[in-house]
Amino acid sequence: xxxxPRKGIHLSPATRRxxxxxxxxxxxxxxxxxxxxxxxxxxxxxxDAPTPAEGGLTPSERRGKExxxxxxxxxxxxxxxxxxxxxxxxxxxxxxxxSCHGLHGEGKTEGAVVPGxxxxxxxxxxxGHTHASGRKHQPFDDAALARAITKGVDPSGxxxxxxxxxxxxTRDELADLTAYLKRLSADxxxxxxxxxxxxxxxxxxxxxxxxxxxxxRAVIDSYFAEVNAQGGIYGRRVELRFGELKGxxxxxxxERFLEREQVFAMTGGVMGGAEEELTxxxxxxxxxxxxxxxxxxxxxxxxxxxxxYLFSGLEEQARALVDFAGEKSPDAxxxxxxxxxxxxxxxxxxxxxxxxxxxxxxxxxxxxFKYRHESFDAARLAREASQTGVLLFxxxxxxxxxxxxxxxxxxxxxxxxxxxxxxxxxxFNAPAGFRQKIFLAFPSAPSDxxxxxxxxxxxxxxxxxxxxxxxxxxxxxxxxxKILFExxxxxxxxxxxxxxxxxxxxxxEFDTGLTPPITYGPNRRxxxxxxxxxxxxxxxxxFVPASKWIxxx
Numbered sequence: 001x002x003x004x005p006r007k008g009i010h011l012s013p014a015t016r017r018x019x020x021x022x023x024x025x026x027x028x029x030x031x032x033x034x035x036x037x038x039x040x041x042x043x044x045x046x047x048d049a050p051t052p053a054e055g056g057l058t059p060s061e062r063r064g065k066e067x068x069x070x071x072x073x074x075x076x077x078x079x080x081x082x083x084x085x086x087x088x089x090x091x092x093x094x095x096x097x098x099s100c101h102g103l104h105g106e107g108k109t110e111g112a113v114v115p116g117x118x119x120x121x122x123x124x125x126x127x128g129h130t131h132a133s134g135r136k137h138q139p140f141d142d143a144a145l146a147r148a149i150t151k152g153v154d155p156s157g158x159x160x161x162x163x164x165x166x167x168x169x170t171r172d173e174l175a176d177l178t179a180y181l182k183r184l185s186a187d188x189x190x191x192x193x194x195x196x197x198x199x200x201x202x203x204x205x206x207x208x209x210x211x212x213x214x215x216x217r218a219v220i221d222s223y224f225a226e227v228n229a230q231g232g233i234y235g236r237r238v239e240l241r242f243g244e245l246k247g248x249x250x251x252x253x254x255e256r257f258l259e260r261e262q263v264f265a266m267t268g269g270v271m272g273g274a275e276e277e278l279t280x281x282x283x284x285x286x287x288x289x290x291x292x293x294x295x296x297x298x299x300x301x302x303x304x305x306x307x308x309y310l311f312s313g314l315e316e317q318a319r320a321l322v323d324f325a326g327e328k329s330p331d332a333x334x335x336x337x338x339x340x341x342x343x344x345x346x347x348x349x350x351x352x353x354x355x356x357x358x359x360x361x362x363x364x365x366x367x368x369f370k371y372r373h374e375s376f377d378a379a380r381l382a383r384e385a386s387q388t389g390v391l392l393f394x395x396x397x398x399x400x401x402x403x404x405x406x407x408x409x410x411x412x413x414x415x416x417x418x419x420x421x422x423x424x425x426x427x428f429n430a431p432a433g434f435r436q437k438i439f440l441a442f443p444s445a446p447s448d449x450x451x452x453x454x455x456x457x458x459x460x461x462x463x464x465x466x467x468x469x470x471x472x473x474x475x476x477x478x479x480x481x482k483i484l485f486e487x488x489x490x491x492x493x494x495x496x497x498x499x500x501x502x503x504x505x506x507x508x509e510f511d512t513g514l515t516p517p518i519t520y521g522p523n524r525r526x527x528x529x530x531x532x533x534x535x536x537x538x539x540x541x542x543f544v545p546a547s548k549w550i551x552x553x
Contacts, residue, residue: 064180291480397424453513
């Protein structure tokens, strides 16, 4: 792909689609390098959140903010609210404090209802309050506020209006909420003012991934240059800030970047090797991140609200392969299957999740073989797994090649299932006995690329003379920028991080023109949650579609 032409573009749509497919395949191979081999270089996972930088929220205030804006408890407890004299019980998430009193507690009139101002400066005015209704009361303190929230009475014992919900917050939750209300008026999202929105991206700038980082930066720069040339977003210009990932402690580098640049949101970027640390940091700093380039999306409960991924990761692709194998040959489920994976590469739980998918799909006999890279023994694994008819392998391309060679020597030629990002060009050199028996999963396919989408990106690449290499990484950055732009538009003029997150959660089958339709939701952070399976044609050395879109059951 290094010689892909850019000047004087006269390529047919079909040729352009072929170029983009090859780019996707080559970059997905790179994901294995970025996402797997790089995992050992990151800093170890951290436990408790660190003390926030000056001006940031404490852990207690962050928990209080979650209660205020979303009516949800950081402890995972179902919080309830009670409405009116009949004490109608509803989830607190449906009647949040912020929905009536506003993002900053200033109160916003809805019909004849005028919610009070909840900023601490107003609540604690020493001379108390006289409301339009004539109700008078003393100033609030922590205890009086707790009674108002849970009992519906003001500091002087008067009943609050019936439209004011009463919440069943625990003592700790009340303390967190009160701590946040004391900061509410000063809690403004960084990187946002009347004229600009500051957007950041973390990209590799050294070592073998330097060229990748520069290619992605060129796309993001060019995309938002066009946005700004067309008037920005509701009159605000997008200002870009780029952070450098140079190996070592990725979290520390990201922390320094966020403290220095104070960005409103992040787009694109590379997380490979530090997914857990960087997603935790995004949650702690409440920074929305759209489309990070990674093989291991962090989607376990509790959900990280800040990070929105484009594609499914290795775990979901492997599970889609299990579904495919069972549907392709239902009788195979009664035979034996082998799950072989490098335990020093995969995050905790991935192997177990894939094994569980086998069990869920009704496979009766699943053998699991784990190994470490330094002790990989292809001959031994081939012998031990030789009684199985299906092999799902999660390891490097070189290890895959060695294992299939040893399997052929032992006259063992099972159906082979491989996540595309972990495979390499050597898959086309598999022994002849594996003809029509090798299947790979990919999170995107040429059928996702519309004629209009390909033409749009091709013209964009020409206008900005984008580099010819790392095209799939460019596509990822392009689609991430496009989704962020859509979210910013939908969030409206009265923009905030919370409104951006809610806008992104509202995307349903959003058409980027280059990916499967993107859908997010309150409990979904992978836009294209599934995979296609393709067959490997060893004779013609090409990929052949083998399935429609598969969402793991």
